[in-house]
Amino acid sequence: MQIDSLIIREVELNDLESLRQISIQTFTETFSEHNTESNMKEYITECLNTDKLKQELQTIGSSFYFALLGQQIIGYLKLNTAKAQTEHHSEDGFEIERIYVLKAFHGKQIGKILFEKAKSIALEKQYKTIWLGVWEKNTKAIAFYTRQGFTQFDHHLFKLGNDKQTDILMELKIN
């Protein structure tokens, strides 16, 4: 694989179906091992459907980016600012809500390139801190974020289907 040819570009409304597909594939690859089939199905049906993703794409303060190798979408990023943040730690917070890379491409610096994209946008817009929430059992992602310099500052509860889970909240000062 030639990482040099990786392109990061913003997702547009006419990419909706591609966004839905990469969202479902990466979510399934990441979480089906540790969650029941019915909870997975419920989340995918309720949260990764066309209407919901369209709404997210149109939300002021949210933006999505694809990582592309040629025509193939191999990962994506979702960022939130201002009222689009999933939690309002501060009005001037900058949230990475999702970084997902297809399993076949893990460990090839794609996640880091997506993170660097997020960081450059945050710096350009003069944010001081990037924050995110990550499932406590997602040890790989926690290791990845720790490698990027994030540290835990809090936690919160969320539900996947009928399963109550804990997210670790992490932050990185960038300015």
Ligand SMILES: CC(C)(COP(=O)(O)OP(=O)(O)OC[C@H]1O[C@@H](n2cnc3c(N)ncnc32)[C@H](O)[C@@H]1OP(=O)(O)O)[C@@H](O)C(=O)NCCC(=O)NCCS
């Ligand atoms: C987490 C994820 C985005 C990381 O992306 P990736 O492309 O596999 O990671 P990279 O190759 O860019 O790794 C960047 C650095 O993090 C380190 N790293 C990545 N995964 C790691 C792991 N599981 N354990 C320890 N270090 C890890 C790498 O060693 C690398 O270090 P380096 O800069 O010294 O070389 C990717 O594994 C993924 O999509 N996982 C599933 C989705 C997910 O869990 N997303 C987060 C939930 S919001």
